[in-house]
Amino acid sequence: VSAESEAVASRPPLSRDRVLHAAVELADRDGIGALTMRNLAQELGVEAMSLYHHVRNKEAVLDGAVEVVVEELLTVADATSTPPADEDWRAALRGRILAARTVLFRHPWAPAVIETRASMIPSVVRWFESVLAIMRAGGLSYDLAHHGLHALGSRALGFTQELFAPPEGEDDGSLDALAQLADEVPHLIAMVAETAHDDPDATLGWCDDQAEFEFGLDLLLDGLERRRAAS
Amino acid sequence: VSAESEAVASRPPLSRDRVLHAAVELADRDGIGALTMRNLAQELGVEAMSLYHHVRNKEAVLDGAVEVVVEELLTVADATSTPPADEDWRAALRGRILAARTVLFRHPWAPAVIETRASMIPSVVRWFESVLAIMRAGGLSYDLAHHGLHALGSRALGFTQELFAPPEGEDDGSLDALAQLADEVPHLIAMVAETAHDDPDATLGWCDDQAEFEFGLDLLLDGLERRRAAS
DNA sequence: ACCTGAACACCGTTCAAGT
DNA sequence: ACCTGAACACCGTTCAAGT
Secondary structure (H helix, E strand, O other), X not given: XXXXXXXXXXXXXXXXXXXXXXXXXXXXXXXXXXXXXXXHHHHOOOOHHHHHHOOOOHHHHHHHHHHHHHHHHHHHHHHOOOOOOOXXXXXXXXXXXXXXXXXXXXXXXXXXXXXHOOOOOHHHHHHHHHHHHHHHHOOOOHHHHHHHHHHHHHXXXXXXXXXXXXXXXXXXXXXXXXXXXXXXXXXXXXXXXHHHHHOHHHHOOOOOHHHHHHHHHHHHHHHHHHHHHHO | OHHHHHHHHHOOOOOHHHHHHHHHHHHHHHOHHHOOHHHHHHHOOOOHXXXXXXXXXXXXXXXXXXXXXXXXXXHHHHHOXXXXXXXXXXXXXXXXXXXXXXXXXXXXXXXXXXXXXXXXXXXXXXXXXXXXXXXXXXOOOHHHHHHHHHHHHHHHHOOOOOOOOOOOOOOOHHHHHHHHOHHHOHHHHHHHHHHHHHOHHHHOOOOOHHHHHHHHHHHHHHHHHHHHHHO
């Protein structure tokens, strides 16, 4: 009986906040597949049904987990020193987005979950507000900034969804699959060969994600700046 | 007994192809959530376990469903007349991608499923080959085309993932949610107000997806052409 | 007010058995 | 070779009951 009260005393009472932070930790550690209501409850030393007193259902848990992660994005990006926004809006926004990207590396499940959210999550709204503020300070009209937000899409949050993910485990079965189609896809074969030749280190990992992310980001930022200057 | 043999005779034998086409039809009609092994089997007049003789597991069904849809993309895009590729590569690629987009409207579940696929799906590989061929005919180096494919991402297949999806059913709970944050997101409030003012018809649907898609696409195509010309 | 246990209606998938 | 039925190990979630 004393052991029981000790266990109860040793853990703070359940709360929405505690549930959501536990959800993020669980997904970080064991992957999004391990984030089930039963696992989450166990993590908190509680029965699964207790969770429903603090969150409506599992969708709300996922919404909340995204909320926690994007709040971290805001904190880190605000703390990262960047050029003053009105001086060079592209550099300011670039710095903010790349700062966000470093945070997402710690929550690899988050991009996929963010893309499945239909609802408006407060911290995500605040993040886009901060992006929009930089664009406005840089002299973009609301109309152009609006187009810009759509054009950036998830890139404004620091990530893109890779369509050809690098083979997870051991060997590159993907390259074999490509080789099987060789006759049908001559340009792809030539491109892979040439890219591999340019940078031998990149042969295994397909592509340098960070460099590609920055290339695409700069393409969009430059295009927006060009349209601002022309307006 | 005669009814049984009639039923058997009336349906062709199960095959991978029949399973995958049924999967696409089921997802088109009832949504991706309705695509379960049991539902899919019922659709084919068969028991769930029979499916496993033609596909390895459910992941293979999803891979195959994407394969079928992207094959349709290829067929439609090939049939759509576009400017010859070497004349104006941007117009050629633009036409091809917008043709693909029209097909995806008939398979609204497909974008989300495509983004979750890690494996290399033959028709997707062939699609990127055709995109790459247009870029090469336009004079882009393999290196620049490679960057371009990454920068386009899912846009090369005709879609982007909207981060703020329009409210599904009845009322705009999203606008209420935004109003609650009004003090914290002044620029967003102002932007929505101004955009709504410019085009009163757009008040409900948030934004014009097609126009935004084309804006972002052109931003990227123009940027790539500029870098080609500078090289 | 907060937490629990048993139960319900689903999943994907295995296995051994049928024809 | 192809299909089936029963069963297993999971899900999210409800409900009525405990404290």
